[in-house]
Structures are given as C-alpha cells and as structure tokens.
Amino acid sequence: MDIAIEYEHGKYIEFDGDEITYFLGVNHEIKWKLYRGLKRFSTGKNLSDFEENVYGDDGIVIKCDDKKMKAKDLPIYFLDCRESFLEQYRYSKGSMVQKYIDSMEDDFQVNRQIESINDDFLKLEVGLQNRFSQVLTHVSPIIKPLTYKEMIKYFLELSYYENDIPYPVEMMDISMLVDDYCRLLKAELIRAQKKTWFCISNPSAFISKSIFPQFIESLKKIGKETGLLHIFIMSDDYFVFPFKGQDIPNTVILYDSYQQLPDYGNLVESLARYYPNEVEFNESDLTRSLYRIIPYIGWKTNTNEVYLKPKDMILLKVTSQLLNCFSPIKCTELEDELSELERKFLLS
Structure with missing residues (x-):
C-alpha cells in the first residue's frame, strides 16, 4: 500500500x-x-x-x-x-475496554442474567409493597428494572488480583498488561x-x-x-x-531528507558497490550492524565523533554515501581487525 x-x-x-x-x-x-x-x-x-x-x-x-x-x-x-x-x-470514552464492555450489551447470556436480577427485584418490590400497605394506604414503592447501561454506570469497577487481593488497574506492571492488551485490540478489530x-x-x-x-x-x-x-x-x-533482513524494506530513515530502504538483496548490491574492498555479507550480522548505525546517519555534533565498532563505522560511512548524506564523521579508534583498505577508507 x-x-x-x-x-x-x-x-x-x-x-x-x-x-x-x-x-x-x-x-x-x-x-x-x-x-x-x-x-x-x-x-x-x-x-x-x-x-x-x-x-x-x-x-x-x-x-x-x-x-x-x-x-x-x-x-x-x-x-x-x-x-x-x-x-x-x-472505562472511558473511546478506550478499548469501554468498547469491549459496551459490545456485551446485546449478549444473550448477559441479558438472561439481568432478567434474573430483575425477577429478584420484582420479588423485592412485592415484599416492600406488602410492608408499605401495613402503614400507608395511598403510597406504594416501585423498583425500576435494571438495564445493562445502568449496571455499568453505577456498579462497574475494574481491578486486577495479586495473591487473591484486588488492586486498582493503575498499579499493574506493563508486563502484566501486554497479553490482555493484544486480546482487547484483536476483539476491537474484529468488531x-x-x-x-x-x-x-x-x-x-x-x-x-x-x-x-x-x-x-x-x-x-x-x-x-x-x-x-x-x-x-x-x-x-x-x-x-x-531485526531481520525482512525488516529492512519496512524501514524509513529520516535525516536531512528521508529514504525507505530497499529489500535486503538490493541493499547488499548497493553496499557492495560502495564498500572499500570486496566483501561477503552475512544477513544476520549485516542487519544487526545496520540498525546500530542508523541512529547516526546524518548525525552532527561539535566533535562529529561516533563511538562504534570499526566495522560498524565502515558501514555507516558506506550507507551515508549511498544515501547521499555526507556527514563529517571522525573514527576515534582504528583496531587491528580492519584491513588496510578499510583503514584508509575511514581516514580519507
């Protein structure tokens, strides 16, 4: 799309x-x-x-x-x-819990239970009327039947249990919310x-x-x-x-301009053309390295020093050139693991 x-x-x-x-x-x-x-x-x-x-x-x-x-x-x-x-x-306007709870208003089992409650209310009403009739001649009590919306408005509270003790939802750890959050979201999408x-x-x-x-x-x-x-x-x-190789084309890099990355194969071909020496990329290693250097593409400070592994520094400079984003970058340490061509490339 x-x-x-x-x-x-x-x-x-x-x-x-x-x-x-x-x-x-x-x-x-x-x-x-x-x-x-x-x-x-x-x-x-x-x-x-x-x-x-x-x-x-x-x-x-x-x-x-x-x-x-x-x-x-x-x-x-x-x-x-x-x-x-x-x-x-x-339970506030627009929340997923509000939509989920409101969606149960037409649930058959819920309505049967409310009808059962109203039947008990009717019995209570008859009992109160009998008590009233012993004292009052013209006034008699009537109990209004309960509706789902009234039950939610006046009686609903949301909590969670820890060691069988109820606590307010606000006290929950996010780690306890994630699974239920996803279920709520799915229910709302389906609805x-x-x-x-x-x-x-x-x-x-x-x-x-x-x-x-x-x-x-x-x-x-x-x-x-x-x-x-x-x-x-x-x-x-x-x-x-x-991150995996399949995430690369789903990534938009924002710098002075912006660029959506191509798929993994095309990216490798482009990087190889700019790389200072012949290289064979491992998909897992390259992907991890790429997402480590993305936050520095187009990055500018007073010193322009970036503290990354030397191999990441190579990829940062190559990717910056590929995106036509030539940031002045200083490499603080050149370790022995770099080839002579790579060292000269970083220092050029």
Missing part, C-alpha cells in the same frame, strides 16, 4: 507499507511532527485557526493508495508511555472491521527490551489474522530488537 502522511502544510512522508513500518534516524523533529499530526488527525475534530497555520485549511491529509482518509474510517491507537497503556483499561493503525513512539522509554519483541510479534500475528492492522514504530535512539 502506498501511504502519504502530511506532517506540515504541503510536506509529506511517502512510503510503501502494509504490516509494519519503522521510522528511524537522526531527524527527531520530523518524527515528532509526524506523531503529533497523527494524534491530531485521530481526534477527527476540525482544526483551529492556529492549527491551520501549521497544516493548512484543508486539514491533515493522509492518503492510502491515493485515497484521502477520514478519521472515522482510520482508527489510530498510540503508545508513548506507561499511561497510554493504562488508559485503554479504563469494528476497519483498517487500523497502531503507533509506538520511543518504546525503550517505557517497555522493557525483554517484553517488546514478544509484544510486536503478537501485534504482527493479529495483523496477519485480521488483515486490518498496520504497526508504526518511531524511535529517536537505537533500541534492542531482533
């Missing part, structure tokens, strides 16, 4: 994506504007006069295969901190039957590196099973993740 997202008036990020897209690189400003714009778009509200100065009077434009999308047709969920996990577990975007910003800031890969695999599985989910991951820094 060809996707175009407007992050400022007339400025777009355009890329091809269906399952997952990674937005990485040194241009944190564009990533922030992209994330900010998606959040604003998801509200579905008209722009204020001030916001029109940023996005134009035609609103925030998102296109999928040249079709201009509307917020009501493209639900977007966001994760950028621990609180953004928890808000989906509160709504709408193409849905799921945006994660700087995951290393709020979710552990041991849990995150499992979480993404679960989201991917949901996407494959439903055909309705596209995952976006934005990160300002390198984050530990088991």
Whole structure:
C-alpha cells in the first residue's frame, strides 16, 4: 500500500507499507511532527485557526493508495508511555475496554442474567409493597428494572488480583498488561472491521527490551489474522530488537531528507558497490550492524565523533554515501581487525 502522511502544510512522508513500518534516524523533529499530526488527525475534530497555520485549511491529509482518509474510517491507537497503556483499561470514552464492555450489551447470556436480577427485584418490590400497605394506604414503592447501561454506570469497577487481593488497574506492571492488551485490540478489530493503525513512539522509554519483541510479534500475528492492522514504530535512539533482513524494506530513515530502504538483496548490491574492498555479507550480522548505525546517519555534533565498532563505522560511512548524506564523521579508534583498505577508507 502506498501511504502519504502530511506532517506540515504541503510536506509529506511517502512510503510503501502494509504490516509494519519503522521510522528511524537522526531527524527527531520530523518524527515528532509526524506523531503529533497523527494524534491530531485521530481526534477527527476540525482544526483551529492556529492549527491551520501549521497544516493548512484543508486539514491533515493522509492518503492510502491515493485515497484521502477520514478519521472515522482510520482508527489510530498510540503508545508513548506507561499511561497510554493504562488508559485503554479504563472505562472511558473511546478506550478499548469501554468498547469491549459496551459490545456485551446485546449478549444473550448477559441479558438472561439481568432478567434474573430483575425477577429478584420484582420479588423485592412485592415484599416492600406488602410492608408499605401495613402503614400507608395511598403510597406504594416501585423498583425500576435494571438495564445493562445502568449496571455499568453505577456498579462497574475494574481491578486486577495479586495473591487473591484486588488492586486498582493503575498499579499493574506493563508486563502484566501486554497479553490482555493484544486480546482487547484483536476483539476491537474484529468488531469494528476497519483498517487500523497502531503507533509506538520511543518504546525503550517505557517497555522493557525483554517484553517488546514478544509484544510486536503478537501485534504482527493479529495483523496477519485480521488483515486490518498496520504497526508504526518511531524511535529517536537505537533500541534492542531482533531485526531481520525482512525488516529492512519496512524501514524509513529520516535525516536531512528521508529514504525507505530497499529489500535486503538490493541493499547488499548497493553496499557492495560502495564498500572499500570486496566483501561477503552475512544477513544476520549485516542487519544487526545496520540498525546500530542508523541512529547516526546524518548525525552532527561539535566533535562529529561516533563511538562504534570499526566495522560498524565502515558501514555507516558506506550507507551515508549511498544515501547521499555526507556527514563529517571522525573514527576515534582504528583496531587491528580492519584491513588496510578499510583503514584508509575511514581516514580519507
């Protein structure tokens, strides 16, 4: 699917994506504007006069295969901190828990149980009326039947149990939320039957590196099973993740410009043309090295010193040349593992 997202008036990020897209690189400003714009778009509200100065009077434009999308047709969920996990577990407007609970209003078994409660209410009403009749001649009590919405409004509380003791949901560890979160998301996708975007910003800031890969695999599985989910991951820094060669064409690098990477085979051919000597790439090693150096493509500081392994430094310089992004980079240490040609290449 060809996707175009407007992050400022007339400025777009355009890329091809269906399952997952990674937005990485040194241009944190564009990533922030992209994330900010998606959040604003998801509200579905008209722009204020001030916001029109940023996005134009035609609103925030998102296109999928040249079709201009509307917020009501493209639900977007966001994760950028621990609180953004928890808000989906509160019975509040728009949360996944709220939608899931509301969806049970027409459930046959639930309605049978409510009818049973109302039958007991009716018995209680008769008993109260008999008591009233012993004292009052003209006034008699009536108990209104219970509805599902009233039950949720007045009696619902959400909690979790630890050692058989109930605690507020807000006290839960994120590691305890992930599996249920995925089940809630899948239930909502099946209910709504709408193409849905799921945006994660700087995951290393709020979710552990041991849990995150499992979480993404679960989201991917949901996407494959439903055909309705596209995952976006934005990160300002390198984050530990088991990237594979198949992730490379799903990666958009943001620097002075931006570039979506080609598939693994084409990337290897391009890198080999720029490499200082003949080289045979191992897919696993190259992929790990590539994602280690991406946060430094186009990176500029006062010293321009980058502390990476020498082989990573070679790849950084080659990739920068390939992207026509010639950043002044100083290599702080040249170890013996480099060939003479590689050493000269780094020092040139």
